[in-house]
Amino acid sequence: GLGLSSKKDENFGEWYSEVVVSGEMIEYYDISGCYILRPWAMSIWEILQAFFDAEIKKMKIKNSYFPLFVSPGVLQKEKDHIEGFAPEVAWVTKSGESDLEVPIAIRPTSETVMYPYFSKWIRGHRDLPLRLNQWCNVVRWEFSNPTPFIRSREFLWQEGHTAFATKEEADADVLEILELYRRIYEDFLAVPVSKGKKSELEKFAGGLYTTTVEAFIPNTGRGIQGATSHCLGQNFATMFEINFENEKGEKAMVWQNSWGFTTRTIGVMIMVHGDDKGLVLPPKVAATQVIVIPVLYKDANNQGIFDACAATVKNLNESGIRAEADYRDNYSPGWKYSHWEMKGVPLRIEIGPKDLANNQVRAVRRDNGAKTDITVANLVEQVNDVLASIQQNLFDVAKQKRDACVQVVKTWDEFAEAVSQKKLILAPWCDEEDVEKDVKARTKGEMGAAKTLCSPFDQPELPEGTLCFASGKPAKKWTYWGRSY
Numbered sequence: 210g211l212g213l214s215s216k217k218d219e220n221f222g223e224w225y226s227e228v229v230v231s232g233e234m235i236e237y238y239d240i241s242g243c244y245i246l247r248p249w250a251m252s253i254w255e256i257l258q259a260f261f262d263a264e265i266k267k268m269k270i271k272n273s274y275f276p277l278f279v280s281p282g283v284l285q286k287e288k289d290h291i292e293g294f295a296p297e298v299a300w301v302t303k304s305g306e307s308d309l310e311v312p313i314a315i316r317p318t319s320e321t322v323m324y325p326y327f328s329k330w331i332r333g334h335r336d337l338p339l340r341l342n343q344w345c346n347v348v349r350w351e352f353s354n355p356t357p358f359i360r361s362r363e364f365l366w367q368e369g370h371t372a373f374a375t376k377e378e379a380d381a382d383v384l385e386i387l388e389l390y391r392r393i394y395e396d397f398l399a400v401p402v403s404k405g406k407k408s409e410l411e412k413f414a415g416g417l418y419t420t421t422v423e424a425f426i427p428n429t430g431r432g433i434q435g436a437t438s439h440c441l442g443q444n445f446a447t448m449f450e451i452n453f454e455n456e457k458g459e460k461a462m463v464w465q466n467s468w469g470f471t472t473r474t475i476g477v478m479i480m481v482h483g484d485d486k487g488l489v490l491p492p493k494v495a496a497t498q499v500i501v502i503p504v505l506y507k508d509a510n511n512q513g514i515f516d517a518c519a520a521t522v523k524n525l526n527e528s529g530i531r532a533e534a535d536y537r538d539n540y541s542p543g544w545k546y547s548h549w550e551m552k553g554v555p556l557r558i559e560i561g562p563k564d565l566a567n568n569q570v571r572a573v574r575r576d577n578g579a580k581t582d583i584t585v586a587n588l589v590e591q592v593n594d595v596l597a598s599i600q601q602n603l604f605d606v607a608k609q610k611r612d613a614c615v616q617v618v619k620t621w622d623e624f625a626e627a628v629s630q631k632k633l634i635l636a637p638w639c640d641e642e643d644v645e646k647d648v649k650a651r652t653k654g655e656m657g658a659a660k661t662l663c664s665p666f667d668q669p670e671l672p673e674g675t676l677c678f679a680s681g682k683p684a685k686k687w688t689y690w691g692r693s694y
């Protein structure tokens with residue numbers, strides 16, 4: 210097919226909408242905000258799921274499955290956290306022609322689904338820790354501009370829900386899960402993220418504190434919440450009476466966490482690495498890491514070339530590299546190069562008459578276009594090296610681009626200028642909520658307001674006497690600010 214009609218640096222929104230379809234990841238659906246995840250996208254989700262599932266099983270976390278439907282009574286139970294979200298809750302009101310007696314909600318998240326049963330199952334301290342996870346879909350009937358993977362009315366995620374006897378255990382667990390989310394972004398998707406804590410205003414209102422891995426999209430100058438790991442404190446334990454008899458025979462409430470990452474991860478990866486030729490997939494998450502293309506003689510015996518392609522694929526697959534060959538005889542090599550570049554396959558191997566004669570293959574990298582001739586004898590070792598180099602290079606380039614967007618500011622004027630420059634702003638802040646609200650009010654505009662993204666765990670030096678950029682009060686912490694998704 211033809212190339213993209215929009216350029217990433219000229220019309221990012223158009224480019225993104227086009228590349229997810231041309232890369233055969235998404236098909237648009239006839240209900241707004243809903244998307245079809247085609248195999249090329251689903252295979253990425255499955256790779257991330259396999260990694261995360263194996264890691265949480267090492268932590269003795271067990272998978273379960275709770276119903277999609279939430280009875281209204283229990284949903285309303287969590288009134289203060291639900292109030293902000295209520296407009297997003299989708300309801301079933303009919304079956305066939307008849308109205309349901311009582312409308313039933315579709316889960317937007319499962320705290321209120323699970324916790325009545327946590328209360329039933331947790332009696333004594335030997336029932337702790339209780340640590341469950343579920344892989345499922347959730348529905349949030351959002352109205353702000355739907356974007357494939359990034360903001361959809363239904364999405365896939367995992368949600369973990371845990372209960373502990375002590376706060377110390379919960380605090381440690383929050384960070385252990387957050388580290389898995391960092392690995393998903395940095396080790397698999399080659400996307401740099403900042404670990405930090407959400408402000409009181411931006412955290413999950415139902416919890417005690419929220420930790421997050423924050424990514425940044427240089428093209429739009431917007432931060433994006435990558436995944437969250439909340440400590441819920443004893444808030445839900447209070448509401449759902451989740452308590453246990455501790456070792457001293459006293460009744461005590463549990464300490465809880467909840468954590469989730471979603472198919473948004475795939476959209477962030479596409480936005481960060483994609484280019485004007487299409488998707489660029491990090492090898493770790495590419496369903497096909499190497500595509501082998503036969504370049505045939507005009508009018509001579511091509512069996513040798515087909516045999517070499519088959520041998521190359523077999524050789525690579527036997528060493529755990531995901532390789533395919535494209536033998537379709539109704540497309541030219543040139544057409545195939547464009548097609549597999551559009552799909553973002555990390556490495557192309559061309560085998561033509563010259564390569565055959567020299568007992569080598571021609572490897573072409575998707576990330577930087579570099580071409581190298583690889584002798585058949587060293588094929589597996591060199592392909593592994595190139596794939597590792599592509600993975601690292603994608604991360605290094607993304608980190609350099611993200612770091613180039615970071616702007617440290619000390620004053621309001623510097624801050625306002627940095628917002629207009631679409632920067633990721635690092636500023637000393639007094640950590641007062643009404644100051645944060647004031648910044649949002651003062652930066653409101655059609656591009657959206659600047660807000661806190663997170664206060665990074667990795668805090669730069671804050672010299673005594675440093676003042677908050679917005680209030681002039683003594684600064685308490687460095688915080689990332691910016692517009693966001």
Ligand SMILES: O=C1CCCN[C@@H]1CCCn1cnc2ccccc2c1=O
Nearest residue numbers: 294297317318349368413437467468469
């Ligand atoms: O993030 C996570 C991680 C996974 C488990 N849940 C937490 C918190 C979810 C916060 N949230 C987010 N959207 C909502 C939408 C409607 C109703 C309720 C909610 C809601 O509670």
